[in-house]
Every structure is written in structure tokens, then in C-alpha cells.
Amino acid sequence: MRAPGTSLAGTGTLVRFALRRDRVRLPVWIAVGAGLVATQSVSSQALYDSPQDLAAYAASVGANAATIALSGPPVGLDTVAGAVAFEISSFVVVLTALMAASTTGRHTRADEEAGRTELVRAARVGRHAPLTAAVLVSAAACLAMALAIGAAATATGLPAGGSSLLGASVGAAGLVFTGVTAVAVQVGASARAAQGAVVTVLGAAFVLRALGDVEGSWVSWTSPIGWAQATHPYSGDRVLPLLLCLLATAVLLGVAVALLDRRDLGSGLLAARPGPASAPRSLRSPLGLAVRLQRGALAGWTVGLALLGLALGGLAGSVETLFGDNPEARAFLPDAASVVDAYLATALSMAALLAGAYAASSVLRARAEEAAGRAEPVLATATGRVAWLAGHATVALAGASLLLLVAGAAVGTVRALATGDSAELGRLFGATLAYLPAVWVLAGLAVALSGLLPRPAAALAWAAVAYVTVMAFFAGSLDWPGWVDDASPLAWTPLVQVDDAAAVPLAVLTILAAALLGAGLAGFRRRDLVAG
Secondary structure: OOOOOHHHOOHHHHHHHHHHHOOOHHHHHHHHHHHHHHHHHHHHHHHOOOHHHHHHHHHHHOOOHHHHHHHOOOOOOOOHHHHHHHHHHHHHHHHHHHHHHHHHHHOOHHHHHHOHHHHHHOOOOOOOHHHHHHHHHHHHHHHHHHHHHHHHHHHOOOOHHHHHHHHHHHHHHHHHHHHHHHHHHHHOOOHHHHHHHHHHHHHHHHHHHHHHHHHOOHHHHHOHHHHHHOOOOOOOOOOHHHHHHHHHHHHHHHHHHHHHOOOOOOOOOOOOOOOOOOOOHHHHOHHHHHHHHHHHHHHHHHHHHHHHHHHHHHHHHHHHHHHOOOHHHHOOOOOOOOHHHHHHHHHHHHHHHHHHHHHHHHHHHHHHHHHOOOHHHHHOOOOOHHHHHHHHHHHHHHHHHHHHHHHHHHHHHHHHHHHOOOHHHHHHHHHHHOOHHHHHHHHHHHHHHHHHOOOOHHHHHHHHHHHHHHHHHHOOOOOOOHHHHHOOHHHHOOOOOOOOOOHHHHHHHHHHHHHHHHHHHHHHHHOOOOOO
């Protein structure tokens, strides 16, 4: 029988080990969050540098349901600092929630499924130590995110008190999703199922917050995102909503500990559903297997891109008010005779970046299968290496293309309804096609990295996505050499609704994507499988 207190034995050692494992991952998350706030602060102060500009902005977005649904309650818009909080808070809250969920899940059920927890527990480590260590590391990351955001906002000229509250609200929301993940990993049949449940809760929280803010009702108070934004940094400066986040976190962690004591190591309280006695015909090919493994993620991404397209299309009606008479703001959009067309080009670029991110994650699923040892039994059969990796690459290319076209169709549909011109749908849907080669290049690069450089493939593929994102939105404001921007595939993508389509750049991008795919498949065919 264990002595009292030994259930937490080894917690400190596990915390240090987890921090060492995440010594790169967590600083990147935090740097991205602080960077987003700093960039938004600097750009907003440049855009709304007069009371007239700020008043026009407040009048436009304060009555726009799409903007409110995307950003949050329209409060504090009479100051630049309030506008910054309005525009960026929902995004950094979601980012921090994903960081917390990833960190907590990585050091609990993911370690259990990899067999690491069983080895650790064979030493003098208590039953509750792994969960406690994961929660402590996630909480430390949320605290660091809060401090970084507060410091970034203050350093860029925003009031220190409101900046600290903005950071605290973001960190508190991250704590809530640390608790949500702690419960999900006890209940879910697998680590992937638990993460899916957390993402579902996050999506539901965002939708509830959006509905409540658009209607101005109590519904937003059912969402932890709504609690974080109810602090109203730079305007109301309310601290009490933070107590809701802390209370919810405490309750969720208590539930997680109680559930942990009722499940076996490596399994969830909900047992995995038994599969059919025989496999369907669709699983007789590597492509069918890849589709089966990735269909859930593709469905989620499709819904998300469709909703984003609807929101971006709805915002187009406010663009002329926001940017038309403000040359500083206009500088953030591409050159075009119509400010609306320039905005739509930016919106489609955003959809293309997200489609490229999906393509990278889809290809890297194959690398994850290889690293976990699940590819080896499949390749031990008559399944060829090239066919196996090509199946995942096909899903990535087709899925990314679908996502981009869905987003383009959503933007075009909303724009056609708003203007009463049905031709807008066809024009914008056709414009979306020009972005496909750039997305294919990102997918091809992920395949090439997986085939040629398997160990750093994930880090390099996501670094490429981050690089293209920075070049797409900040190249104009960064005094970097022209070749730095030209290395991005989006730099060679013609803005079809602004310029005439250029066939040569698109053809070059398509050939480059095919070359990268070929190199990756050839490299995978010749190298050994790399686990871990």
C-alpha cells in the first residue's frame, strides 16, 4: 500500500523533463502570440492615427455582424488600444488554447500510447505525477504567454494596465483548456480522440461566444472565450471574469484526477468502438487507407474554411469605409484600382495559406505513421513504398484544393448576395484557381522533406508555412531584400481579380510542385524507415 503523498512522487523530475522536451516548441508558440499582438498594435496605431479614422472604424465594425462574430464584443472602439484588443484577442485566445491542449495531451495520453509513461511509472513515480506535471507545464506556458502578450502590447505603446489584463485574459482562457484537455485524455479512447474532443469544445466555445456577441445576449457567458473577452481590456478593465476561468479550471482538474483513478493506463473510460469483421473494399489500396485515416481532419478543415470564407466575404462590404479614405491603411493592401478587389485578393491569400497548412499537416500524417511504427506492417505486405506515400500525398493535394475552392466559393457566394451581381461568384471562384499551384508547392515541399529528411521534416515543413505567411502579410512593411519575398510561392501568384492571370508563373509553380513530389517519392523509396 502506497504511503500518503506518493501519488505525486517524481512530479518535479517529470516537469523538468517535459520542459526540456518542449524547450523549442513552447517558445515558438509564445513568440507567435506576442508577435501577433505587437504587429496588430503597431499596424492599428498607424491605421487609426486621427479621431476621424477611429470614428469611421468604430461606426463600420460596430454594426457588422460578421466582424463581431469573428472578433468579439464591439467595446472600447473609441480608443486605438480598444481596437487592438477587439481585433486580436479572439485569435490569441484560440492560439493559447491550442498550445495548452497540445502541451497537456503530449505529456499525458500521447506518452501513454508511445509506451513512455509505462516505463516512467516503473520507477518511483506516482500515479498522479504525469498528469500533474503536464498541467504544471501547460500552466507555466499560459503564464509565459500572458506575460509576453502584456509586455509586447506595453512595449508598442499601449497602456500598461490594459495590456496586462489582455495578457491575463488570454492566459486564463488557456488554463481552462488545460483543464478541458486533462478531462478529455481520461475519457477519450485514444490521444487523437481526446484532441478531437478538445478541438470540438474549442469550436463550440467560439460559436457560442460569436452568437452571444452578435445578439448581445447572455449566451457568450457560456463560453470560456467569452469570459476572457468580457474583461474588456483598455475600456472596462474588469477582473472578475478571470475568476470564472480559474474556477472552471479548478473544477475540471478535480474531475480529471477523479477520472484518472478510475481508468487503466493506456486506455480511456470510453472504450474504442470495435471495427467491422472485414475491411471494406475502400481499404484495399494505400489511397483508401490514407483517406480513411484523414477523413475526419479533412471534414473539420472544410467546415472551418467554409465559415472563414463566409466571414471574409461578409467583411468586404465594410472595406471601403475602413480603407477608402485612409492612405496609411490602404498601404497594407495590394495595389489595385478598387479597394474591395485588393481586400478580396488578401482574403483569398489567407485561404490559400490555410489550405497550405492543411496540405503540410496531411503529408506529415504519413511521417507520423512511419515514426510510430504503423507504416512498417503495411509496407511488409505487397504494398509498395511509393504507392503508400503517394496515397497520403494525393489526399493532401486533393484535400487542400478542395479547401481552397470551398473558401473561394463561400467568399464569392456572400459577395454575390451582398452586391446582387451573380457574376461575382464565378469571378471569385475562378480567381481562387490561381492560388492552387502555390498550395501544391507547399504540399510538394512537405513530401520532399518527408522522403529526403524524415527527422526534421515536420519542423522544416511548418517553418516553410510560417515563412510564406510572414511574406504574404508583412513583406511590404519589412525592409528586406526583394529575393526574400520572391522565394515565397504566393509572391508569384497573380492577383487575378486585380491583374490579368499570368500563365507562366502558374506553370512554373506547378512544375516545381511536381518536381518536389517526385523527389520526395524517390527519396522515400530508397531510404530506410525511420522510427521515432
